Amino acid sequence: MQNTEPGNQHDIVARPLRHPGRIIAAVVITAILAWLVWSLISAPTVNHEIIFKYLFDPLILQGAALTVWLTVLSMAIATILATTLAVMKLSENVLLRIIASAYIEFFRGTPLLLQIVFWGYLGIIFPNIIIGIPFSNVVFFNQPTSVVITSFAAGLIALSLNEAAYSAEIVRAGILSVDSGQSEAAKSLGMSGWYTMRRIVLPQAMRVILPPMGNETISMLKSTSLLAVIAVTELYTTATQISSQNLAQIELLVVAAFWYLVMNTILGFPQRYLERRFGRGFTPQGGGLTRTTRVWSSKPKQTKAGASDER
Amino acid sequence: MNAKLTPMVRALSVKKSYGSNEVLKSINLTVHQGEVLCLLGPSGSGKSTFLRCINHLEGIDGGRIYVGDELMGYRQVGDVLYELHSKDIAKQRQSIGMVFQRFNLFPHLTALENVIEAPIGVAGIARQDAIAKAESLLAKVGLKDKANEYPSQLSGGQQQRVAIARALAMEPKLMLFDEPTSALDPELVGDVLDVMRDLAKSGMTMIVVTHEIGFAREVADTVVFMDQGVVVESGNPKEVLDNPREARTKAFLNSVL
Numbered sequence: 001m002q003n004t005e006p007g008n009q010h011d012i013v014a015r016p017l018r019h020p021g022r023i024i025a026a027v028v029i030t031a032i033l034a035w036l037v038w039s040l041i042s043a044p045t046v047n048h049e050i051i052f053k054y055l056f057d058p059l060i061l062q063g064a065a066l067t068v069w070l071t072v073l074s075m076a077i078a079t080i081l082a083t084t085l086a087v088m089k090l091s092e093n094v095l096l097r098i099i100a101s102a103y104i105e106f107f108r109g110t111p112l113l114l115q116i117v118f119w120g121y122l123g124i125i126f127p128n129i130i131i132g133i134p135f136s137n138v139v140f141f142n143q144p145t146s147v148v149i150t151s152f153a154a155g156l157i158a159l160s161l162n163e164a165a166y167s168a169e170i171v172r173a174g175i176l177s178v179d180s181g182q183s184e185a186a187k188s189l190g191m192s193g194w195y196t197m198r199r200i201v202l203p204q205a206m207r208v209i210l211p212p213m214g215n216e217t218i219s220m221l222k223s224t225s226l227l228a229v230i231a232v233t234e235l236y237t238t239a240t241q242i243s244s245q246n247l248a249q250i251e252l253l254v255v256a257a258f259w260y261l262v263m264n265t266i267l268g269f270p271q272r273y274l275e276r277r278f279g280r281g282f283t284p285q286g287g288g289l290t291r292t293t294r295v296w297s298s299k300p301k302q303t304k305a306g307a308s309d310e311r
Numbered sequence: 312m313n314a315k316l317t318p319m320v321r322a323l324s325v326k327k328s329y330g331s332n333e334v335l336k337s338i339n340l341t342v343h344q345g346e347v348l349c350l351l352g353p354s355g356s357g358k359s360t361f362l363r364c365i366n367h368l369e370g371i372d373g374g375r376i377y378v379g380d381e382l383m384g385y386r387q388v389g390d391v392l393y394e395l396h397s398k399d400i401a402k403q404r405q406s407i408g409m410v411f412q413r414f415n416l417f418p419h420l421t422a423l424e425n426v427i428e429a430p431i432g433v434a435g436i437a438r439q440d441a442i443a444k445a446e447s448l449l450a451k452v453g454l455k456d457k458a459n460e461y462p463s464q465l466s467g468g469q470q471q472r473v474a475i476a477r478a479l480a481m482e483p484k485l486m487l488f489d490e491p492t493s494a495l496d497p498e499l500v501g502d503v504l505d506v507m508r509d510l511a512k513s514g515m516t517m518i519v520v521t522h523e524i525g526f527a528r529e530v531a532d533t534v535v536f537m538d539q540g541v542v543v544e545s546g547n548p549k550e551v552l553d554n555p556r557e558a559r560t561k562a563f564l565n566s567v568l
Binding site: 179181182184185186187188189190191192193195199200203204278280281282 | 366368397398401402404405407408409411413415416417418419420421428429432433434461462463474477478481487
């Protein structure tokens with residue numbers, strides 16, 4: 001390491017430029033925020049006791065747990081499906097490409113709310129789910145749709161299938177971001193296409209895939225509230241069911257909002273961990289193990305003294 | 312002639328086009344076991360394409376390429392050619408090492424992990440054995456202490472030497488080098504050429520696409536000069552480099568030296 005950059009000597013001693021505009025902006029914005037918070041807290045129509053009473057209500061906590069469970073499950077299913085769709089869309093097989101594109105078009109092109117209601121009403125279109133050999137009398141499985149596809153299952157299907165369409169494009173962009181030399185090197189070592197995808201391409205694509213997928217997960221956590229229309233007892237549904245009885249609508253919305261915020265904040269931790277994990281080898285100096293750190297403290301004093309000596 | 316006359320690579324009237332652009336026009340070439348062949352020629356002469364055809368990274372449009380006794384990419388029964396399954400092509404590639412101009416190390420893996428990935432995942436070698444082998448290979452290319460560094464922490468020359476170790480870990484019978492020093496700073500070229508020189512001395516069969524005339528003169532058993540998709544001239548390095556017969560070879564050598 002050379003230490004000859006002029007920046008290390010701190011030979012510039014100048015009064016910092018003033019930024020009065022920044023200070024004024026900060027004061028104004030803080031004042032507006034404080035006023036907003038205060039009006040919300042002091043509003044006579046909002047009963048704080050009810051908020052605190054329901055904040056840790058077992059029903060609310062159960063609803064929050066179901067929301068997390070739905071988010072995790074549907075993101076897991078969506079990710080697997082999305083990777084499959086992305087690989088299909090990049091395949092040399094025209095039919096696979098068309099099917100993947102049509103899927104993505106369809107599920108991105110129709111409202112999520114509509115899709116949720118559709119899966120919720122599946123039992124009206126197909127009263128029974130029958131699995132057997134078509135055009136014969138052989139039946140392996142025959143059950144009423146409402147028994148097999150509960151509202152939870154319908155919600156899970158709706159969220160997963162819809163999310164897969166969005167995530168597929170994210171995964172595809174990630175795969176395309178990996179230099180083609182990587183697959184060539186893998187091929188030259190005798191790796192199969194699938195092995196190359198799993199061990200070489202996807203781990204590198206993760207770096208590009210993870211940040212937008214974090215966004216998607218946050219979005220998913222909030223989208224679970226749409227399942228209220230098919231009566232899945234997640235957080236939002238539970239909150240509105242309680243408020244329909246005690247008429248404390250605003251209070252229970254605050255309770256629900258609080259938990260959504262808490263859960264989304266917690267989601268940031270695994271996100272950061274994963275980004276670090278898959279960022280290995282990509283930071284400016286490799287694994288970030290030998291990064292040079294500069295010590296700023298005490299040095300400026302020395303040079304200030306040196307500078308005044310010169311005068 | 313010091314070559315033991317067992318052919319390792321046989322290219323028979325190999326043709327390759329991109330659309331209407333004929334990149335290789337009937338290339339005939341034989342490399343014997345233990346021989347080092349250097350391919351020279353101006354850019355766009357088809358030498359890199361030819362190299363990539365040998366391990367079937369590029370398919371060919373005419374002719375045949377044999378590595379050892381195996382026809383690359385196809386199975387021939389009588390006069391009929393059958394395209395090989397990608398698994399079988401992958402199998403053929405296992406015994407052919409390749410080193411790229413841009414190194415193409417796997418950036419998410421350390422130097423050691425780069426070297427052991429294929430032996431464990433493709434050849435099915437036990438992890439302990441693969442690590443032991445990789446460590447000795449990294450020592451051989453002078454990078455024993457860099458085993459746990461990521462490619463981005465290594466210089467270009469070091470990365471290229473890891474790439475050579477990675478290719479050698481599959482115990483190839485043939486090594487292909489595609490302008491291995493062209494992307495390197497001049498002061499880093501020497502280390503890579505040293506490793507290649509040692510490899511040549513150990514009896515490895517090598518095909519090297521290069522602009523390093525000095526290396527070709529010293530290490531090559533045969534030098535082949537290509538231009539516009541044809542072999543213009545070939546022979547031992549002294550003949551081709553010092554007394555070229557063809558005008559195009561002379562012009563090229565004058566421009567390079």
